[in-house]
Amino acid sequence: MRKINPYDFQVATRSTSREINRQIVLNLVREHQPISRADLARRMKVGRNVISMIVNELIAEGLIYEGATGKTVRGRKPTFLHVRTQDRFVVAIDIRFSRTFLMLSDFGGHQLALETFDTLFAPDELVEELIWRVRRMLEAHDATANCEGIGVAVPGMVDHSTGIILNAPTLGWRDVDLRTPLAKGTALPVYIENAPKACALAEMWLGRNGATPNNFVFVTVSDGVGVGIVINGELVRGRDNVAGEFGHAPLSLDGPRCLCGSVGCWEAYISNLATLARYFGYDLSRLKPKKLLDDGGNDFTINDLLARARSGDERARAAVQGTARYLGLGLATVLNGLNPECVYIGGEIMTAWDMIEATVRQALAERAMTERVAQTPIRVSTVGEYPRLRGAAALVTAPIFAAPRVA
Amino acid sequence: MRKINPYDFQVATRSTSREINRQIVLNLVREHQPISRADLARRMKVGRNVISMIVNELIAEGLIYEGATGKTVRGRKPTFLHVRTQDRFVVAIDIRFSRTFLMLSDFGGHQLALETFDTLFAPDELVEELIWRVRRMLEAHDATANCEGIGVAVPGMVDHSTGIILNAPTLGWRDVDLRTPLAKGTALPVYIENAPKACALAEMWLGRNGATPNNFVFVTVSDGVGVGIVINGELVRGRDNVAGEFGHAPLSLDGPRCLCGSVGCWEAYISNLATLARYFGYDLSRLKPKKLLDDGGNDFTINDLLARARSGDERARAAVQGTARYLGLGLATVLNGLNPECVYIGGEIMTAWDMIEATVRQALAERAMTERVAQTPIRVSTVGEYPRLRGAAALVTAPIFAAPRVA
DNA sequence: AGTATATAGTTCAAAGTTTGAACAATCGCT
DNA sequence: AGCGATTGTTCAAACTTTGAACTATATACT
Numbered sequence: 001m002r003k004i005n006p007y008d009f010q011v012a013t014r015s016t017s018r019e020i021n022r023q024i025v026l027n028l029v030r031e032h033q034p035i036s037r038a039d040l041a042r043r044m045k046v047g048r049n050v051i052s053m054i055v056n057e058l059i060a061e062g063l064i065y066e067g068a069t070g071k072t073v074r075g076r077k078p079t080f081l082h083v084r085t086q087d088r089f090v091v092a093i094d095i096r097f098s099r100t101f102l103m104l105s106d107f108g109g110h111q112l113a114l115e116t117f118d119t120l121f122a123p124d125e126l127v128e129e130l131i132w133r134v135r136r137m138l139e140a141h142d143a144t145a146n147c148e149g150i151g152v153a154v155p156g157m158v159d160h161s162t163g164i165i166l167n168a169p170t171l172g173w174r175d176v177d178l179r180t181p182l183a184k185g186t187a188l189p190v191y192i193e194n195a196p197k198a199c200a201l202a203e204m205w206l207g208r209n210g211a212t213p214n215n216f217v218f219v220t221v222s223d224g225v226g227v228g229i230v231i232n233g234e235l236v237r238g239r240d241n242v243a244g245e246f247g248h249a250p251l252s253l254d255g256p257r258c259l260c261g262s263v264g265c266w267e268a269y270i271s272n273l274a275t276l277a278r279y280f281g282y283d284l285s286r287l288k289p290k291k292l293l294d295d296g297g298n299d300f301t302i303n304d305l306l307a308r309a310r311s312g313d314e315r316a317r318a319a320v321q322g323t324a325r326y327l328g329l330g331l332a333t334v335l336n337g338l339n340p341e342c343v344y345i346g347g348e349i350m351t352a353w354d355m356i357e358a359t360v361r362q363a364l365a366e367r368a369m370t371e372r373v374a375q376t377p378i379r380v381s382t383v384g385e386y387p388r389l390r391g392a393a394a395l396v397t398a399p400i401f402a403a404p405r406v407a
Numbered sequence: 408m409r410k411i412n413p414y415d416f417q418v419a420t421r422s423t424s425r426e427i428n429r430q431i432v433l434n435l436v437r438e439h440q441p442i443s444r445a446d447l448a449r450r451m452k453v454g455r456n457v458i459s460m461i462v463n464e465l466i467a468e469g470l471i472y473e474g475a476t477g478k479t480v481r482g483r484k485p486t487f488l489h490v491r492t493q494d495r496f497v498v499a500i501d502i503r504f505s506r507t508f509l510m511l512s513d514f515g516g517h518q519l520a521l522e523t524f525d526t527l528f529a530p531d532e533l534v535e536e537l538i539w540r541v542r543r544m545l546e547a548h549d550a551t552a553n554c555e556g557i558g559v560a561v562p563g564m565v566d567h568s569t570g571i572i573l574n575a576p577t578l579g580w581r582d583v584d585l586r587t588p589l590a591k592g593t594a595l596p597v598y599i600e601n602a603p604k605a606c607a608l609a610e611m612w613l614g615r616n617g618a619t620p621n622n623f624v625f626v627t628v629s630d631g632v633g634v635g636i637v638i639n640g641e642l643v644r645g646r647d648n649v650a651g652e653f654g655h656a657p658l659s660l661d662g663p664r665c666l667c668g669s670v671g672c673w674e675a676y677i678s679n680l681a682t683l684a685r686y687f688g689y690d691l692s693r694l695k696p697k698k699l700l701d702d703g704g705n706d707f708t709i710n711d712l713l714a715r716a717r718s719g720d721e722r723a724r725a726a727v728q729g730t731a732r733y734l735g736l737g738l739a740t741v742l743n744g745l746n747p748e749c750v751y752i753g754g755e756i757m758t759a760w761d762m763i764e765a766t767v768r769q770a771l772a773e774r775a776m777t778e779r780v781a782q783t784p785i786r787v788s789t790v791g792e793y794p795r796l797r798g799a800a801a802l803v804t805a806p807i808f809a810a811p812r813v814a
Numbered sequence: 815a816g817t818a819t820a821t822a823g824t825t826c827a828a829a830g831t832t833t834g835a836a837c838a839a840t841c842g843c844t
Numbered sequence: 845a846g847c848g849a850t851t852g853t854t855c856a857a858a859c860t861t862t863g864a865a866c867t868a869t870a871t872a873c874t
Contacts, residue, residue: 238746339645482850
């Protein structure tokens with residue numbers, strides 16, 4: 001029940017049907033590969049001839065290819081089709097406060113190489129470092145000719161049309177343009193997006209087969225707290241690409257001071273920094289943010305805290321449980337408001353999901369409007385999966401598989 | 408950049424292009440009427456022949472009609488086209504705690520009749536009352552034959568597939584089925600939706616021409632507080648049709664008790680009841696909800712309070728300003744999270760918008776993540792416009808104009 | 815070995831679209 | 845009356861899906 005925008009619509013031409021069915025075929029191959037033409041025809045309930053036409057077109061364009069033949073009980077063997085992913089490459093970059101990650105990935109989201117270095121806070125220095133590292137990585141894997149773009153995930157707000165990083169508080173950046181110099185230095189298209197949105201894209205496009213619903217949210221809990229929202233299979237950007245900033249919804253108007261300058265934000269209760277502060281008994285409102293980040297980032301990390309909690313340190317355990325409780329309370333706001341089919345949560349603290357699940361669930365139930373909302377499936381995205389990097393890769397690959405714009 | 412759901416897609420047939428363009432034509436006529444075939448062809452950038460084909464089809468189906476001829480500087484006069492709205496009727500019903508409203512409307516959303524009666528809290532009695540009133544209203548306006556459905560807005564959660572009212576706390580209803588008996592008693596299709604969602608639909612489908620964007624939220628502040636969310640021209644329902652329940656997001660975890668049973672909800676700060684309680688110095692957490700509603704609803708209403716504030720009662724003014732401040736603070740959560748192009752706010756308190764605007768804006772700015780978010784346009788939907796009733800009407804009319812489902 | 819049956823994939827004409835041009839209708843102006 | 849401009853219609857071409865017939869290939873059965 002979508003309304004057609006009478007000031008911005010897309011008329012159907014005589015090739016619109018083809019475009020639609022072409023993308024459906026492409027997506028079905030992606031999801032169900034290996035799959036034969038006949039199977040595609042059955043799934044789509046169209047004639048095999050149409051599928052043949054489309055498939056041949058897609059093969060000619062190099063989007064899919066014919067693989068081995070399959071087996072049937074009787075009759076001619078089907079020839080299996082696959083999406084061409086192995087020899088199409090993407091460089092994914094994840095810029096974080098402590099370190100920057102580079103990954104070489106194929107179009108299937110499989111990791112081919114991974115490297116890390118300390119983040120340089122001067123944008124021009126960082127770009128220079130990135131350019132030569134990207135070049136080296138591509139050459140080392142003989143992927144220079146077949147790399148189709150660079151995706152970058154950053155912890156901050158990004159202008160989607162220009163790619164300019166408007167504000168990345170943890171990095172101390174304002175109006176930074178990484179895209180132009182990086183694109184020039186590598187001769188590749190560059191796509192930049194903020195981390196929670198990238199994570200949501202990763203789940204949508206590179207999630208476990210068939211498991212990702214069409215309406216979900218991805219909550220990232222690390223230095224900051226953000227949400228990537230997917231509704232009707234589409235990432236919600238909002239007017240200024242700011243949508244998803246639920247991290248600064250208040251839990252208490254007289255709560256702890258937040259890095260954003262406001263007070264009582266969800267983030268101020270559950271970010272890694274907040275958890276560490278709870279453990280050490282810091283008063284967040286007294287200390288300078290930068291100092292806190294440095295302390296937290298360099299000597300004693302959230303992972304150390306989680307290890308202590310796991311090994312029986314009662315104070316550590318209490319700090320983590322506090323975070324768990326507030327995580328659940330804030331989650332209720334998002335789930336009541338958007339009622340998604342499921343939630344993905346990512347961040348270091350999710351390595352301790354077994355320890356905190358009960359607490360999160362209970363807190364969520366306290367504030368969820370209905371039983372069903374309280375029981376929204378929660379899926380863990382562990383750090384080992386590199387959701388940010390996979391999302392950065394999805395920035396490049398997704399447009400190829402997206403539905404055509406129509407009506 | 409929508410992802411095609413590989414388990415639930417819609418293949419394009421050879422008539423898909425036609426369906427798409429047909430709906431575009433219909434919507435363009437709706438938006439720009441009176442408009443000629445040639446104008447449609449120019450706007451859509453297609454040949455006039457295509458438009459002629461589609462228009463003739465739409466005329467044959469009775470969706471649009473030819474009106475007077477227009478004027479041109481030179482050449483043949485265009486024949487203007489109009490959407491057939493005047494002789495197609497809808498009954499809209501708004502059930503509220505204090506009173507129930509019935510409106511007879513045409514497909515253009517124009518009010519033809521309006522009546523009111525005290526809400527009966529027994530569902531079967533209410534249905535009986537509604538049935539004979541609907542019949543009487545239709546007969547009085549000779550609209551029985553051309554009425555195409557009944558839309559109902561209720562203050563509570565509705566199961567969209569069955570039409571069952573799952574929970575309407577102010578009415579004290581749980582799992583009430585109005586739709587089946589009402590449809591049977593009137594022989595008309597019945598559509599039920601909760602009030603904030605209905606209000607959003609009203610803005611989307613019956614808003615001032617051209618002014619309604621494709622991404623917006625509608626916040627209703629009355630007995631309860633709810634939000635209707637529209638993203639990409641589509642109402643966000645969520646998994647259980649619960650989406651939009653931001654009314655129970657916390658402002659403070661140790662705040663006043665809310666009717667929902669939780670504590671510190673946005674609603675507990677800004678509902679009409681909360682505003683009255685602030686004025687009278689009630690402690691919301693001590694009193695029984697029903698008692699409060701009765702007191703508030705029957706002798707001294709929010710409108711009385713607003714009148715006192717306007718006439719200089721300092722305590723009344725302070726109570727209203729308190730509500731304004733919390734309205735702005737909670738609004739920040741919604742606007743940060745969804746970053747819509749604009750917000751509509753409806754409810755009795757908006758009759759005093761001139762008094763509260765500055766306070767709301769300031770509170771919003773305190774917690775908005777960016778300047779742009781703080782400056783999100785706020786549009787007032789006054790009670791005189793009956794947004795709920797117009798939304799109830801839109802429940803019936805909207806499906807006719809919606810975009811076809813594709814890909 | 816030969817035949818029947820089943821399945822995969824291709825070929826071809828029919829039907830429904832848009833596309834683009836030519837044509838008929840209508841009106842104002844000179 | 846004739847010219848030019850604009851609206852609306854008609855007709856063939858190009859591109860779709862649709863549906864049936866056809867070829868290719870494999871297995872099962874006699």
